[in-house]
Amino acid sequence: MANQDKQISIGDVVNRSVEFEEDLKGEIMNINVGPSHPSTHGVLRLKVQLDGEVVTEVEPVVGYLHRGDEKIAENMTYNQFIPYTDRLDYIAPLSNNVAYVLAVEKLAGLEVPPRCQAIRVICCELARISSHLLGVGVYGMDTGALTVFMYTFTERERLYTLFEQLTGARFTTSYTRIGGLTRDLPPGWLGNVINFLNQFEPVIEEIDKLMTRNRIFYDRTVGVGVITPEDAISYGVTGPNLRASGVACDLRKTNPYSGYEKYEFDVPVGSAGDCYDRWLIRMEEIRQSVKIVRQVIDSIPDGPWYAEEARKIYAPPKAKILTSMEELIQNFMLVTEGPQIRPGEVYFEAENPKGALGFYIVSKGGGIPYRLKIRAPSFCNLSILPKLLKGCMVADIPVILGSIDFVLGECDR
Amino acid sequence: MNYLPILIALLKAVIMISVVMGIAAYAVLAERKIAGWIQGRYGPNRTVLPFIGVIPILGNMLTRLGIFQPVADGLKFIFKEDPVPGHVNKFYYFLAPCVAFIPAMTTMVVLPFGEMDGVPLVLANIDIGMLFILAVSSLGVYGIILAGWSANSKYPFLGGIRASAQMISYELAMGLSILPAFLWANAPGSETGLSLFNVVQSQDQLWMVFWQPLSALIFLVALFAETNRLPFDMPEAETELVSGYHTEYGSMKFGLFFVGEYTHIVIGSGVLVVLYFGGWNFLPGIPFPWPAGWAGGLLSTLWFLLKVFSVVFFFMWIRWTLPRFRYDQVMRLGWAILLPLALANLVLNAILIALFENWLV
Numbered sequence: 001m002a003n004q005d006k007q008i009s010i011g012d013v014v015n016r017s018v019e020f021e022e023d024l025k026g027e028i029m030n031i032n033v034g035p036s037h038p039s040t041h042g043v044l045r046l047k048v049q050l051d052g053e054v055v056t057e058v059e060p061v062v063g064y065l066h067r068g069d070e071k072i073a074e075n076m077t078y079n080q081f082i083p084y085t086d087r088l089d090y091i092a093p094l095s096n097n098v099a100y101v102l103a104v105e106k107l108a109g110l111e112v113p114p115r116c117q118a119i120r121v122i123c124c125e126l127a128r129i130s131s132h133l134l135g136v137g138v139y140g141m142d143t144g145a146l147t148v149f150m151y152t153f154t155e156r157e158r159l160y161t162l163f164e165q166l167t168g169a170r171f172t173t174s175y176t177r178i179g180g181l182t183r184d185l186p187p188g189w190l191g192n193v194i195n196f197l198n199q200f201e202p203v204i205e206e207i208d209k210l211m212t213r214n215r216i217f218y219d220r221t222v223g224v225g226v227i228t229p230e231d232a233i234s235y236g237v238t239g240p241n242l243r244a245s246g247v248a249c250d251l252r253k254t255n256p257y258s259g260y261e262k263y264e265f266d267v268p269v270g271s272a273g274d275c276y277d278r279w280l281i282r283m284e285e286i287r288q289s290v291k292i293v294r295q296v297i298d299s300i301p302d303g304p305w306y307a308e309e310a311r312k313i314y315a316p317p318k319a320k321i322l323t324s325m326e327e328l329i330q331n332f333m334l335v336t337e338g339p340q341i342r343p344g345e346v347y348f349e350a351e352n353p354k355g356a357l358g359f360y361i362v363s364k365g366g367g368i369p370y371r372l373k374i375r376a377p378s379f380c381n382l383s384i385l386p387k388l389l390k391g392c393m394v395a396d397i398p399v400i401l402g403s404i405d406f407v408l409g410e411c412d413r
Numbered sequence: 414m415n416y417l418p419i420l421i422a423l424l425k426a427v428i429m430i431s432v433v434m435g436i437a438a439y440a441v442l443a444e445r446k447i448a449g450w451i452q453g454r455y456g457p458n459r460t461v462l463p464f465i466g467v468i469p470i471l472g473n474m475l476t477r478l479g480i481f482q483p484v485a486d487g488l489k490f491i492f493k494e495d496p497v498p499g500h501v502n503k504f505y506y507f508l509a510p511c512v513a514f515i516p517a518m519t520t521m522v523v524l525p526f527g528e529m530d531g532v533p534l535v536l537a538n539i540d541i542g543m544l545f546i547l548a549v550s551s552l553g554v555y556g557i558i559l560a561g562w563s564a565n566s567k568y569p570f571l572g573g574i575r576a577s578a579q580m581i582s583y584e585l586a587m588g589l590s591i592l593p594a595f596l597w598a599n600a601p602g603s604e605t606g607l608s609l610f611n612v613v614q615s616q617d618q619l620w621m622v623f624w625q626p627l628s629a630l631i632f633l634v635a636l637f638a639e640t641n642r643l644p645f646d647m648p649e650a651e652t653e654l655v656s657g658y659h660t661e662y663g664s665m666k667f668g669l670f671f672v673g674e675y676t677h678i679v680i681g682s683g684v685l686v687v688l689y690f691g692g693w694n695f696l697p698g699i700p701f702p703w704p705a706g707w708a709g710g711l712l713s714t715l716w717f718l719l720k721v722f723s724v725v726f727f728f729m730w731i732r733w734t735l736p737r738f739r740y741d742q743v744m745r746l747g748w749a750i751l752l753p754l755a756l757a758n759l760v761l762n763a764i765l766i767a768l769f770e771n772w773l774v
Contacts, residue, residue, distance in 0.1 A: 029567060031567045031568075037655065038655060039653065050571075053571070053575075053740055053741070140736065143736035143737060144643055144644065144646070144735070144736040144737025145734070145735060145736040145737075146448075146452070146733065147451055147452050147733050147734060150452035150453060150454065151452070151453065154453055210734070211736075214735070214736060216644055216735055216736045216737070216738060217736045219738075219739075219742055220736060220737075220738070220739055220742075393739060393740060393741060394571065394653055394654075394740070395647075395653050395737075395739040395740055396739070397653065398653055
């Protein structure tokens with residue numbers, strides 16, 4: 001810009017135009033979105049620089065919900081940490097429980113019976129439905145359609161009732177144990193699940209009708225927040241967000257665990273990687289989860305629901321503890337010293353609703369992990385935000401945040 | 414000097430204001446009830462006045478319907494603590510709610526709502542009623558801009574800027590969409606002018622919406638934008654700007670914005686009904702079946718209100734169904750679609766009317 005002729009008198013037109021042009025550029029506005037803001041779904045804070053309505057710079061600030069879960073894990077037995085996994089992705093606690101115990105069981109080299117595996121698959125898929133329902137609901141709310149949120153939340157309440165029947169708690173389930181579960185399925189519960197699924201499938205189609213072909217929603221989301229497959233992989237994006245970018249990576253298919261290889265389901269894959277694709281993927285995954293749950297219920301095996309041979313890991317039934325000397329000692333050792341896990345290291349990832357939830361556990365033997373590292377999918381998914389939000393409009397921020405569907409309990413742990 | 418006419422006019426004005434305020438208050442209740450109905454929940458159903466809840470069946474029914482909720486809302490607005498943030502420009506901060514509220518209430522002065530023995534039921538039947546409404550209602554944007562600006566805070570600032578841009582853009586389309594209706598109503602020999610009463614009378618056989626469907630549609634869309642209702646609620650987009658221009662307002666000052674918005678909706682629906690849906694004319698082809706005298710006046714008013722409430726319901730139905738536009742999409746819709754459309758509509762209608770009058774008849 002021609003700044004050298006600044007000394008020309010005030011009356012000079014050229015000088016005025018130069019000043020005017022500089023005025024026109026305006027100033028950059030720094031604005032905090034969050035930690036307490038209607039669209040940050042928790043306590044995410046974004047330091048946003050705005051040029052008018054256009055975002056020029058974004059810096060996500062995480063950690064407002066940090067509790068030190070990984071350090072806490074080093075001070076308690078393996079089973080005692082299960083309630084803490086509820087609080088990771090608190091939208092889908094059941095699948096966190098399952099992922100954690102699967103990691104510990106892999107470390108211990110423990111195989112659980114087929115019935116236990118099947119129940120865990122039901123848990124995971126119901127948790128996925130619950131999480132995706134919240135995901136699409138708040139996504140709708142972020143674009144301004146509040147009714148979708150109410151519809152999905154009604155269904156989530158029904159799911160919570162099922163969780164309550166299964167685990168005794170609606171929200172913090174803590175259902176699994178190393179080597180098994182807290183209890184077997186309650187009688188008649190599978191029938192309740194079937195009833196739920198029967199009335200749930202029309203609701204999904206209703207939400208689909210309300211939003212998916214909605215012109216305003218389409219315009220708001222298509223081409224917004226595009227994640228290319230290369231970016232998705234290099235930023236470590238996992239879960240539905242990765243698949244929306246066109247990478248067909250679903251750990252349930254590629255590294256099946258807990259008997260997922262027995263069930264037939266499709267892995268939906270997007271093509272554009274934009275916000276609209278992420279919406280479609282979540283809607284389709286809900287349908288696939290319903291399909292999986294139906295298959296599991298049709299083929300649920302009988303038999304033991306915990307690893308009976310793992311005497312140093314899983315506590316025997318209460319009736320036996322109270323009547324038999326052997327089991328009493330076994331229970332006493334488990335309560336005082338925790339489940340005995342052999343020394344070694346393990347890294348296990350499970351396909352959680354938000355992405356790949358990984359546990360890296362180092363054991364030096366005994367009942368307490370030496371080190372436990374959690375790979376939280378929300379944290380990795382959020383890392384792409386600065387790249388994604390740059391250059392978009394203010395109104396795109398909630399849409400992109402909603403489409404990424406993160407949970408701060410897991411991100412900050 | 415005779416003070417009687419002034420007193421009568423004052424009395425009429427007070428009655429009108431209380432009725433419109435009442436309608437606005439119950440529009441809030443209707444909004445919440447309709448939202449509940451659409452979303453599969455109940456809406457407000459607990460509020461009750463002392464001693465009324467114990468009346469056997471009636472009390473329970475009124476409570477369930479939420480009849481007393483507006484009373485509770487109003488009392489809450491009045492008695493809540495009224496914090497004024499330290500960083501605001503006090504003068505404009507206090508001025509803004511008044512500026513938002515007063516034009517909304519003023520527009521109803523010229524809005525006719527019924528007819529008794531050929532005499533319009535309206536506070537002031539002026540010849541330029543439509544111009545008056547356009548002029549006064551566009552003042553309302555000052556309230557929002559001032560609120561956003563004086564709060565001296567970032568989210569309200571963004572909301573205020575959005576509001577000013579949006580309302581100015583859509584006012585053009587709105588004004589242009591009204592003109593064809595008046596061109597049509599001002600047939601040779603008629604003395605419609607810009608009077609709203611005469612516009613209604615000119616629709617005694619077929620409503621304007623059948624002659625001017627495109628104008629009606631453009632007017633409706635512009636009305637949504639002017640009243641800042643979803644899908645055009647940019648200025649207060651909750652998930653983006655927290656509460657937009659009224660983020661820093663509390664208690665009754667927020668209440669004034671709130672009531673002002675609903676008054677705007679009610680009056681805007683009234684204008685829509687008057688211009689395009691035949692006002693208090695009963696049905697297309699059946700203009701005025703009401704009896705003469707005050708009963709006819711009352712019935713025509715009730716019929717008019719019924720139409721207005723249907724439009725208000727439509728407003729709420731849309732709000733709880735559709736997502737929100739993005740700011741640039743709103744601007745594009747306003748400038749690149751609605752404005753050319755309204756302009757083309759105006760020109761086309763003008764040509765058609767000219768042809769019709771000069772050559773075909």
